[in-house]
Amino acid sequence: MTRLILTAFATLVAIGLWAGTMFIGTSEGWWKSPIVASDSADDxxxxxxxxxxxxxxxxxxxILIENGEIAGRWTVSSGLPVDQNSVYQVASLxxxxxxxxxxxxxxxxxxxxDAPVxxxxxxxxLPESQFDHSxxxxxxxxxxxxxxDDSLGYNGFDQQSDIQTLEASLTRAEDASPGKSGIVKVGLLPGDEWKYSGGGYTLLQLLVEEVSGLSFDDHMKTRIFEPLGMMRTTFDHEEALKMGLAENFTPTGTTEPFRWYTALAATSLFTSPADMAKFVQVQVPGGSQSVLSQETLAQIATPHxxxxxxxxxGLGAMLYAPNNRGGFIIGHDGNNEPAINTAVRFDxxxxxGIxxxxxxxxxLAxxxxxxxxxxxxxxxxxxxFAVVLESAILWAFVGGLILLxxxxxIGWRQSLGLLKQKRVD
Incomplete structure (x- = not known):
């Protein structure tokens, strides 16, 4: 009986070690190699x-950036030609x-x-809830x-005429992503945990309009884009159409129009690769820009x-990984249906940066x-890590099942041995 107990214990330990190894190994990149062996930007x-x-x-x-300078730039198109000034809708970026x-x-x-919004x-x-909204x-x-707790996620509208007002969208977004209620409300204790909220950024869009007295796009233009020299960046869909948009391809190679959004701040910025490179370059150590102080830039990259x-x-920026210098690689990604994917990373x-x-x-981005x-x-x-986590969980499950x-x-064979021993006795 003691041997059976030891076998059961050893099996559980082995399963735990295997699952832990899969999780830690995936998060630490134990079985991952760099895409190129050299540290050459050209490679x-x-x-x-x-x-x-x-x-x-x-x-x-x-666009690839090394020490604040452009180290590589190119474009590829399956349709009409694009260049570094072509404008894309960049989703949550x-x-x-x-x-x-x-x-x-x-x-x-x-x-x-730190004041209540x-x-x-x-x-x-915000609608009433059991929590203190302050x-x-x-x-x-x-x-x-x-x-x-909205977890939005906006799918946008086919036509400009379908767009809701900000207030209506915050009450219940008609273009909520599948499985989401579209209601922006407090469902968790504020400050208690992280939960992605596109609705929170729609609320910040309303805040900007109320405080600045301008439309959201006008505030962003006059206070951010124009001072940074980002002249092909806008939250105004109509203006983006006049600039000339890169075609919106689907995974099958067909094209369709970009969708219209109420939630501009959360998901409907239009910009070019060249303008996003400018945005990165003004943030390099010793870079010159008069929009935000160095203290504020440091707060953006500080864990929150x-x-x-x-x-x-951080504050508006994702912290992707430690940069091995005490800080983080920061930036943001974006995904909109059917197949818009954008990504910017910056040290x-x-x-x-990239x-x-x-x-x-x-x-792919x-x-x-x-x-x-x-x-x-x-x-x-x-x-x-999030992308490959499902695969790691699958391997942990399969390996755990095999160990079980x-x-x-082994336990069955040990039980047979005990039965034989009893018969002999």
Whole structure:
């Protein structure tokens, strides 16, 4: 009987060790290799271009930045020609720039980042809940820790005429992503945990309009885009159409119009690869820009939220991985239906970065940006980890099942041995 107990214990320990090894090994990149063996920017640039030209159907804009300088730039198109000034709808990537627009109001003394957002709103308020809404601060909205449980996700509208007002969208978004209620409300204790909230950024869009007295796009233009020289960046869909948009490819290689959104701040920025490279370059160490102070830039890259023990969010920017210098690789990604995928990564300590804007694939930009992070730091990008986590769980389950079957087989044989021993006795 003692041997059976020891076998059962050993089997459980083995299953736990196997599952832990799969989880930690995946998060630490134990069985991952850099996309290129050298540290040459030219080699990385060449490898990515070859992969894109072989695998991608659609439009693709790429810029590699080393020490604040452009180290590679190119475009690929399956349709009408595109270049570095071609304009793409970049989905949630716009949240990073929205955060700059909000933080500019903080620096201008118009809002207190730690004040309840309700203090500045007259057109709409969060519906009543069991929680104290004074904890729904601007800082927490920026870092997805305000307790909003909408998990939006907007699918947009086919026609401009279908767009809701901001207030109506916050009450119930008619273009909520599948499985989401579209209702922006407090469903968790503010400040208690991180939960992604597109609705929180729609609420920040309303805040910007109420405080600045301007439309959201006009505030972003005058306070952020124009001072940074980002002249092909806008939240105005009609203006973007006049600029000339890169075609919106689907995974099958067909094209369709970009969708219209009420939730501009959360998901409908239009910009070019060249403008996003400017946005990165003004943030390099010693860079010159008059929009935000160095103290505020440092706060953007400071951990404000974590999950599963990893720091994942600053103020409007994602924290993708440690940069091995005490800070983080920061940036943002974006995904909109049917196959818009954008990704920007930036190391504030070195001035290195990567910009990828594309249509035609739902994950290629994120995948390649994650490869850049691993190539630069040897650390697995948080989003890259999330993408392969399902596979790691599957391997953990399969390996655990095999170990369980082995344990059962050993236990069965031990039981037969005990029965034989009893018969002999």
């Amino acid at each position: 990385f640039n060449k490898m990515v271009r070859e992969k894109v030209e072989q695998e991608h159907i659609g439009n693709f804009g790429f 716009g949240k990073w720039l929205t955060a700059w627009g909000v933080l500019a109001l903080v620096e201008d003394g118009q809002i207190d980042i 309700s203090k500045y709103l007259t057109r709409w308020q 904890g729904v601060t601007i800082r927490r909205l920026l870092s997805h820790t305000a307790g909003l 939220a974590s999950t599963m023990g990893a720091d994942i969010w 504030p300590d070195t001035g290195d 910009v990828i804007l594309e249509t035609g694939s739902s994950l 994120t995948e390649l940006a994650g490869e850049w992070v691993f190539w630069k730091t040897g650390n697995v990008d948080n989003l890259a 079957l082995i344990g059962l087989l």
